[in-house]
Amino acid sequence: MRARLTLLLAGTAVAVLVALVVPLGLLIRTLAAERAVADADAQLRALVPVVAAGAPAAAELALAGTGRPVTLYLPDGTTAGAPAPVTTAVRLAQRGRSRTVSSSAGREVVVAAGTPSGTAVLRTLVPPAELTSGVGRAWLLLGVLGVLLVGLAVLAANGFARALSRPLTAASAAAHRLAGGDLAARATPAGPPEVREVATSLNRLADRIRALLDAERERVADLSHRLRTPLTALRLEAESLPAELGDAVAARVDALDRAVTGLIQDARRRGAGPGSCDAAAVVAARVDFWSALAEDTGRPLRRDLAAGPLPVALSADTLAAALDALLGNVFAHTPNRAACAVALAARAGGGAALTVTDDGPGLPADAAARGASGGDSTGLGLDIARQAAAAAGGALRLGRGPRGGAAVLLTLGPPA
Template sequence: MRARLALLVAAVSVLTLVAFLVPLALLVRTVAEDRATVRATADAQSLVTVVGTADTATIRLTVEQLAAESDRPVSVFLPDGTVLGAPALRTPAVALAARGQSLTAESERGREVVIAVQGRPDGTGVIRTIVPPAELTAGVTRSWLVLALLGVLLVLIGLAVADRLARTLVRPIGELSAVSHRLANAELDARVTPAGPPELREVAGALNHLANRIQVLLVQEREEVADLSHRLRTPLTALRLEAESLRDPQDAARVTAAVDGLERAVTGLIRQARWRAPTAGAAAADAAAVVAERVAFWSVLAEDTGRAVTLDLAPGPLPVGVPADELAAAVDALLGNVFAHTPDGTAFAVRLAAEAGRATLTVADEGPGIPPDTVDRGASTAGSTGLGLDIARRAAQASGGHLALRTSPSGGAEVRLELGPPKP
């Protein structure tokens, strides 16, 4: 924008100066020509009295003296054909002046000034002088240079003023853009300092109002989610107690499994609703510590269901650009999928490695496997909500990584979660 404004001002300034300086330059040249012509005419007119009354010798002496002083050729044509002063041919202008008409004409040697002198006894004499081109244009080149430098100076001043004006416009626009990007990255405390023209100040105020409104809506949403969590946990607990009170062990196990599935679906829904992208400057998590803690938590359930757990963790600390609670939710989602979608007794392995400054978490099981499109939000072939892998994928993307789903060497599912380093 600054470049375009500068180009616009430069174009307007150049056009204005051309429209102003070209006529002025022509006027300067015309004034110089007229000044030289007037000077030559005045010198020639100073001979009128001498030519009209004096003898030939006096006229010759006076003409030679004037030619030496004015540094231009001066000739006097007498009625008898005698030419005094600088030798010259009788030009049409001289012939016309001999009839009693003084005039100025252009010739190859410059501007020709002829003056008719009447009153001599033998007829009309003619005084002729030539103004050379150098005298006609004396000082014109210097004046044109001064005008050109003045034009360049004015253009530079215009560009400086335009650049300063452009900065007063571009700086607030750049700040608006930067704050917009920060808000898009979930930095909801970002605000714009209103500056610049009234229109930009109004836009800045609207953006700040939007950010405040987003914060209010998020707070309301989290309060509603917290209320939802409280409301759903109570009936789920009652259902679990009812299932445990059933006399038939098979019915109790079937109802308990259904309650567990419902609880996992509710937990995934709540986590998804409360998800938020990490803000700039958020504390980084130690992936090694978080993964070790969550695997230890799930190992108890794995032992109860007869699952063999293989754990291979890179030595910590291994910082990643995801807050610890969100990384723990992603790990729980991956491990929860193993327990939810594979039969009891299915072994699984958890591996955390450091690769090129990034942390790579791999969870592989020996179950029946899951199709690759399960990573899509809400997609599931096992009757669940399909939000577990979506939670993990969002955690990876928030850190600058990604999630990949493929088949493990044993034929089961293998989820690879790549996590980027913390942002500076």
């Protein structure tokens, strides 16, 4: 935008200067020619009294003193001064008509002078060099002046364009920061009123987005908190069960309670950055948790976990929720005895790669769509994992496992 404004304003200035300089240059050339012709005509008219006196010797002397080639045509047909042919202008002047005639040789100036014996004619020729004397120097000065004015116009246009584009660039940078998740980004209103209005509107939009997100987080936290009441009831029910069964149920309730607590905490700290954790420790703990359920359902659960520490740019609760969502999909959508596997490996350059595979029927075609599910579920499990990977600077990829089942790869970047 800045370059276009500069070019537009500079082009306008150049057009105005050309419209002024070209006619001025032509006017200077015309004035120079008219001045040269007027000087020649004045010299010839100054000789008229001498010629009219009828003194040939005095006329010869006066012709030599003009400093230019002047020819005197006498009434008897003789000539004096510089030799020159009799032209049409001379013949007309012999009838009493003084005039100036243009020709390829320059401007021919003829003046009629009355003498006792008839009409004499004074003639001189103003050459092109004299007609354009001083014009080249004047044009050079005009050209230099025009270049200086164009340079000043370009500088002024660039300054104006910079003053106009700087606040727009700042507003654009703030908009990009907002799009990247920086809700604290604000634009400083500056520049023309319209540009200031854009920056002010962008700031109001950012405030509104932040208020809506804060309200949404609180609603999520409130909904999660409501789950504590049925959890408390389940814990009381577990206490009335036989010891071994009660302990197992209580452990499951405690795990669910921790998950709800993590959900509340995660909802309230959204926007404060993805955090960090040791992926090896988190994944190992969650695999241990799911191993008990896998054993109850007769499902082989293989594990291939890299030794820690394996730092990633994701909080422990978020990583645990992502892995729980993936394993929850496996347990929900594959037969009880279908094997599954969890692999965790370090990535070159930092971070980790988490892979969950199963021996089930594989993923449906629309599995990547949020909320899409071919079974009796919300269809949000893969989206939870995808958001976790994106928050850690990674990605989620879907494919097929070595035995034809589903394979989900979660890449996680290292902490900043």
